[in-house]
Amino acid sequence: MTGVKIATIGGGSSYTPELMEGFIKRYEELPIREIWLVDVEAGREKLEIVGAMAQRMWDASPYKVKVHLTMDRKEALQGADFVTTQFRVGLLEARIKDERIPAYYGMLGQETNGAGGMFKAFRTIPVILDIVEDMKRYCPDAWLVNFANPSGMVTEAVVRYGKWDKVIGLCNVPVMATMLEPGLIGKETDELIYKFAGLNHFHWHKVADNHGQDVTLDLIDKMYQEDNGLPKNIYDIPFERDLLEQMKMIPCAYHRYYYQEEEMLAHALEEYQTIGTRGQQVKQTENELFELYKDPNLNYKPEQLLQRGGAYYSDAACETIASIYANKETQIVVSTKNEGAVPDLPADCVVEVTAYIGAQGARNVAFGPLPTAERGWLQVMKAMELLTIEAAVTGDYGTALQAFTLNPLIVSGATGKRVMDELFIAHKEFLPNFAETIAKLEAEGVTVQDEIARDLSLVTAG
Template sequence: MTTGVKIATIGGGSSYTPELMEGFIKRYDELPIREIWLVDIEEGREKLEIVGKMAQRMWDATDYDVKIHLTLDRREALKDADFVTTQFRVGLLDARIKDERIPAYYGMLGQETNGAGGMFKAFRTVPVILDIVEDMKELCPDAWLVNFANPSGMVTEAVVRYGKWDKVIGLCNVPVMATMLEPGLIGKETDELIYKFAGLNHFHWHKVADAHGHDVTLDLIDKMYQEDNGLPKNIYDIPFERELLEQMKMIPCAYHRYYYQEEEMLHHALEEYQTVGTRAQQVKQTEHELFELYKNPELNYKPEQLQQRGGAYYSDAACETIASIYANKQTQIVVSTKNNGAVPDLPADCVVEVTAYVGGQGARNVAFGELPVAERGWLQVMKAMELLTIEAAVTGDYGTALQAFTLNPLVTSGATAKRVMDELFIAHKKYLPNFAETIQRLEKEGIQVQDEIARNLDAVKV
């Protein structure tokens, strides 16, 4: 009888993979891995081979006998897997550059998970994750799917709602960073505080209490205006209006800056678009530097430069979740999972991001209770937008996509929004088979991408 855990990672050629390996190595005593399969596509073959060799070096530097397998055959990797992790990016970073530059050309925010770009990332990603789920039903029906592919909340929602697969947990590093960095602001350790999160992925709030149950959220808010607030590297640091936080008595997710400080964040994003390039263009350079490091045959540990990539501490979410399920640890983790009443302002069957205890049966949510009136309004609008985006991704219906665009707070509704959406359809046509009829119609109408770099990405290296 075969012993040990088999893990399959879809998107194994990612620059994040060394962080994942580090997390698994750290937890080997409670998660005895036998083999790890790193899967990618033909366009990612070179990176897969580079990062795969480095991953094996990391394990070889330990006392653990773990074999890294590399493959472009997803089904081969999924066969009899115990856990499947997903960290893929449909269209690679060039697709993200288009997501960011095309809206920016028209004066709108383009971002990986927010606004027009975030919706198109969902349009590309949802059909792929549903294909993966269908393979899992056949090849590893008892496996857990642990998703880190963005937009993580929408991807997880699609798996539950359309894939009919409940053994799924969505993850994000943002709550991890909050619980690691905030306690020091008031002279505490993480295990001395009680955190409760509620909302959606990249759109949540949290409260904090001390070990005696006394709320210390306002104390933390006070310190946030005096100290380093520990923002993720990919988010520009525009301070929240202090009165806003004091009124809600909660701490917003760092990504809330795109909504609460939309004017300032948009100004900064457009300034970068016109000068140094969008965030994706900057990340592309960082990725190039990381893979040059990974080629070093002497490198057998995660390099410090990976912290600048924007997904710091991701292994602490992904690997701890897997270890907690495997060993039934009942660890408190912030996850995207089915609501089941934890956030009464949203339907019980939709996916939310909440604090939960994770064990052998998955996530047991911690009830948060009703949100204040303003936050409840925001949350319900954003969930409606997410559900429409996912429905459009599955059905390929243009009207549903336009409805999602119109509802999104970061998209200025009207003719320009429609133009941005149409250009994004043209730009991403290779990765949007469900919208084939729409794209064919738009091409006949002569719709073309106006931003020169986005238009030429497929033809030239930038």
């Protein structure tokens, strides 16, 4: 049978219309036969809403593509050529717990950073490994394109524990940098040469013009005068200019949580106490999006989706798939095996780097050694990631505590341990690998404090 079969795990996501738009735009180079959108029972209503809209988008195009909806992952994976993953274990309610429990104790709660990011990894990694096992059986030649967060750790788990090398992890942050930064110095994207290196949500980049002249410092200068293109979910605290000029690189937006920890934490705690955490804000945006998606006349991606915070994830996924299928050798920033591109980390670990994407996957662009400070940060963060992944797979409490203690955004000691223990209790439904740990904590009388439990019951309702 000719044509490409795509299976999307987490098909009920509000990002799915952007995914459809990207596939429609690239149909002539990526002739899709059918798309399968998969979700869990708790996401059935959203899957049906967004699935109907996805079919309307294809029907409004010149192409005859069937969108299938299913709760049966195995059916969707059967014979798939590409599998994309954009699921969220525990839905947005789990994210809100990740944010509000640490915030109660004065720590950062965030989707991919700090305690919240680690618990998202604990919930997500066992699921992605189950998906990989199904892929080995039902679509052993397929590529896995992941943008389920924390994308870098999820991709590392697929390679390290799933033993699946045909995987690429994606993030929208580099996409937005390459879209928005060139205009700051009066250039188009294709007039600049970008090189990224680091980890997902923890990378740096350098920029040169087409004559090979480094323009990184020119961009840094303009970033203090113009719109710097931050993602919608990152509060705009300016970096210390001397810091950027010393490193001669541009950090990613998420570095603010580390370089400007005091200011970012203060802002996060202010939102926690007033308008609600980012997860609560996203939940409101998502509710509004799904009301729009219900409109039987809507057959295109609405502009409001750009406010969701992860804009361009899906378009990057479509370009990655098209580049593999057509061997386009497109330059994309991806999470993939290091293979020496970043010599400060082992060759077999996953890094986020600039790469050329073709039929054999990613061919990394070598970045070279990082300066002293950045090398130190990178090695600490990678060690924390590897411990987090190991804990997610083994369910070992001591390994989880090691990862928590190493994370720069978590205060080590009794309070940090308390936050971890309460998050285990709060998420026990989605942490089967930690069943023994959770049973032990409950036997010791550990609970989510009454005040937090009441708060969570109110903010996650509806």
